[in-house]
Amino acid sequence: MSVHGLLAGLDRAVGVEERRLWAVRCAHALGLEGIAVSLRRGAELVWFSDDTSAGLEDAQFTLGQGPGLSTDFDDAACQVPDLDADAGDRWPQFADEARSLGVRAVFVWPVRSGGAQLGALTGYRRTPGPLTGRQAADGLLVADALAGQVLAWRPDTDAPMDGPGSAGAVDLHRTEVHQATGVLSCRLGVPLEEALVRLRAQAYSSGLSLHDTARAILRTLPP
Structure with a gap:
């Protein structure tokens, strides 16, 4: 199915499985193997x-580096068509983490509402190579459509609010990370920004995921 056909059916993808399938099909229509949307850098x-x-996305957030956190792209995709050749100097730790996931190329589009940039749409491939002109343009259309979905999103009151969530779901996936950041801020008497840096460093040095590190901190709270 074409990107335009997928966008026409985006509003009908209301269930978790339908959203997952839509995201997978959209990635394939863009010549990618997967996509993700993150907000607030x-x-x-x-x-x-x-x-x-x-x-x-977790690797970028934990390390504080990666193409999705760049500020030098606006109306065009940020293309990293070969991580081995194009990312080692600029994002060395991210490049290592991406390669460990089997990723060889990464592409990022801005998720915008009017003139405000809300976040980024990131896609990946397991083989190196650039986007075609059509794929780069279609990615912008997808990013703009997903911006509308994100702005219109309301949480499902029956859905769990913590944890990594489900593939394809518009949901909050880092609730526990934000909670653990607040705990560290209070314990250490440091601003939230510094507490988050320390949480990231703890996760990276321990080899645990950011979610697992946050849960370990939250488990130390009194009942």
Whole structure:
């Protein structure tokens, strides 16, 4: 199915499985193997098609580096068509993490509402190579459509509010990370920004995911 056909059916993808399938089909229509949307420079992951795309976003957020956190793209995709050749100097730790996930190329589009940039749409491939002109343009259309979905989103009151969520779902996936950041801020007497940096560093040094590190901190709270 074409990107335009998928966008026409986006509003009908209301269930978790329907959203996952839509995201997978959309990634394939763009010539990608997975996509994800994060807001606030990676601070909140709200939509992803598969575990690898979510893992890429977690790597960027944990390390504080990666193409999705760049500020030098606006009306065009940020293309990293070969991580081995194009990312080692600029994002060395992210490049290592991405390769460990089997990713060889990463592409990022701005998620915008009017003139405000809300976040980024990130796609990946397991083989190197650039986007075609059509794929780069279609990615902008998808990013703009998903911006509307994110702005119109309301939480499902019956859905769990913590944890990594489900592939394809527009949801908050870092609730526990934000809670643990607040705990560290209070314990250490430091601003939230510094507490988040320390949480990231703890996760990276321990080899645990950011979610697992946050849960370990929250488990130390009194009942």
